[in-house]
Amino acid sequence: AQSVTQLDSQVPVFEEAPVELRCNYSSSVSVYLFWYVQYPNQGLQLLLKYLSGSTLVKGINGFEAEFNKSQTSFHLRKPSVHISDTAEYFCAVRSQGGSEKLVFGKGTKLTVNP
Amino acid sequence: EAGVAQSPRYKIIEKRQSVAFWCNPISGHATLYWYQQILGQGPKLLIQFQNNGVVDDSQLPKDRFSAERLKGVDSTLKIQPAKLEDSAVYLCASSSLPSETQYFGPGTRLLVL
Numbered sequence: 001a002q003s004v005t006q007l008d009s010q011v012p013v014f015e016e017a018p019v020e021l022r023c024n025y026s027s028s029v030s031v032y033l034f035w036y037v038q039y040p041n042q043g044l045q046l047l048l049k050y051l052s053g054s055t056l057v058k059g060i061n062g063f064e065a066e067f068n069k070s071q072t073s074f075h076l077r078k079p080s081v082h083i084s085d086t087a088e089y090f091c092a093v094r095s096q097g098g099s100e101k102l103v104f105g106k107g108t109k110l111t112v113n114p
Numbered sequence: 115e116a117g118v119a120q121s122p123r124y125k126i127i128e129k130r131q132s133v134a135f136w137c138n139p140i141s142g143h144a145t146l147y148w149y150q151q152i153l154g155q156g157p158k159l160l161i162q163f164q165n166n167g168v169v170d171d172s173q174l175p176k177d178r179f180s181a182e183r184l185k186g187v188d189s190t191l192k193i194q195p196a197k198l199e200d201s202a203v204y205l206c207a208s209s210s211l212p213s214e215t216q217y218f219g220p221g222t223r224l225l226v227l
Contacts, residue, residue: 004156009154036218041220041223042220042221043118043205043207043218043219043220043221044157044205044207044218045218046215046216046217049215090156090157092156100145100162100169100212100213101159101162101170102157102159102216104156104157104158105156106154106155106156107154107155107156
């Protein structure tokens, strides 16, 4: 079985500052990794995903994430945030082969202040 | 391309009542998922359909929850009878194949009083 830990439930930052949202996972098999964003009263939107290849993955809206297998981490970063980035961010994992089920972390609420 | 549609967007019911949610996936998507998202938590998979067959319903509370996808397109999730702890957002998602990206609808926010 897989599990995901998002280490920070809330992250407040100022506009134009860099941000890192942390995600660690646990799995006995190889996994695929995802970051989703959820704006208020909306569904989840895929930001980026790691399936294979380069461990640095670039996504939409200027976000990127780095897969670190030895540390079982997949932290999300953005060099300069905007007010519009205020949202909830979810890290998710899916095993390679077997169940295609996505397992989500509890989410990190990012608040960007002016 | 139209996204995943869900209705209603909001529902308030009393405990022990029944409720049903509807989902229309992206056209051509064979795989459909229902998730439950309790406040402060990430989404949890309730049931996964491949066309009109159930692939995974291991986390569906089958004594009160049921779901169907009779023609392999639209799906309905039902709760009967509802409990207070069922208050949550119910998200529907679809993908062209189980291994492909899941696209989520806006969700139905349920409040059980």
